[in-house]
Amino acid sequence: MKSDPSISAAPLRGLGGPLRSSEPVRTALAPPPAVALLEEAADLLVVHLDFPAALETCERAWRGLASGVQAEELAGTSSEVKCSLCVVGLQALAEMDRWREVLSWVLQYYQVPEKLPPKVLELCVLLYSKMQEPGAVLDVVSAWLRDPDNQGLPEYRALADLHLQRVLLPLGRLSEAEELVGGSAAFGEEQRLVALQAIHTVRQQQAQEPVGSEEAQKLNQAGSFSQKFLSLLLLLRRLWDSAVSHFFSLPFKKSLLAALILCLLVVRFDPASPSSLPFIYKLAQIFHRIREAVFPPLCRLPIRD
Known part of the structure; x- marks a missing residue:
């Protein structure tokens, strides 16, 4: 059809x-x-x-x-x-x-x-x-x-x-x-008034758009900065937790020995010299304080020489 x-x-x-x-x-x-x-x-x-x-x-x-x-x-x-x-x-x-x-x-x-x-x-x-x-x-x-x-x-x-x-x-x-x-x-006449009112409304919307877009841009920038700062803090915390867990996973005596060897290499002093004894004594006291602060008395194991 x-x-x-x-x-x-x-x-x-x-x-x-x-x-x-x-x-x-x-x-x-x-x-x-x-x-x-x-x-x-x-x-x-x-x-x-x-x-x-x-x-x-x-x-x-x-x-x-x-x-x-x-x-x-x-x-x-x-x-x-x-x-x-x-x-x-x-x-x-x-x-x-x-x-x-x-x-x-x-x-x-x-x-x-x-x-x-x-x-x-x-x-x-x-x-x-x-x-x-x-x-x-x-x-x-x-x-x-x-x-x-x-x-x-x-x-x-x-x-x-x-x-x-x-x-x-x-x-x-x-x-x-x-x-x-x-x-x-x-x-x-009536149609012209309606049209002019519509034009006025669009002009007001255009005047408000730049302010709104600028505020939105600032909010986006602030949110982006906050997100980056939080990501950086989380990354630093993970690195710190990893370093601490790795340090405490080693035996205390080995850690103390490694620190002592490091001091010998860096400072290059003679352990047999009388002038080096006060330094070694102070270093040992520091490690004992660290051990007492980290490990409670009930959990601390005796160190045997």
Whole structure:
């Protein structure tokens, strides 16, 4: 069963939800070959979910519209079919996760942004905004809104508000947003006040962000320093515990002998000399005090010479 060519704006299932537009797609008085291809492309997109084939069918229909006398004779009546082909094609690209190619694909047929149909431009804004890349359509929508021929269209007000809410404010282009709100007749008095309040709210958020980020950075630095200091203390404690356990694992007599030999090597005194006896006596007293302090009287083993 063929789908109705007037319902070519199918949901973008691959992006988690439909992109809705306020303008219906019409195909009245369109060339029969283009209508047949449009119906086939919509059927491939919605019913068969064959997105590459739907895109190829749209491109084939565009080549047919752009060739021969048909495009010149039916230039006015085929504009709606061109718009519908673009809608089906951009949704096929989005379903194939090729949404970044949508804008360039559409512009290759309309050449300049000012000539884009309002419905196609609206879907492009919704798509790139949904994918959190509104900057991709910033210049295109701005050029379209500045064109005098587009300012008289009934869709101009909706696109101006969509551009403000989905592109300018998320990008923080507040000066351009104020210029659009203040210099465009698309905004009524009440709508202008709401838009200016939204701009003021975004400006306050931007003013608070640097302070918050600076405080967060200081907290992160302090936390990092504390973590490093604790790691250093733990490392020193492990080294001290290892050295103490290694020292006390040796017999006391061997430790005393090793210390005495070390003193002989470093100080290089003669043990047989009378001048060295007071030093040896003091050294022995130090080791006895260390032994008494470390080992309790109940646990201390007698040292036998």
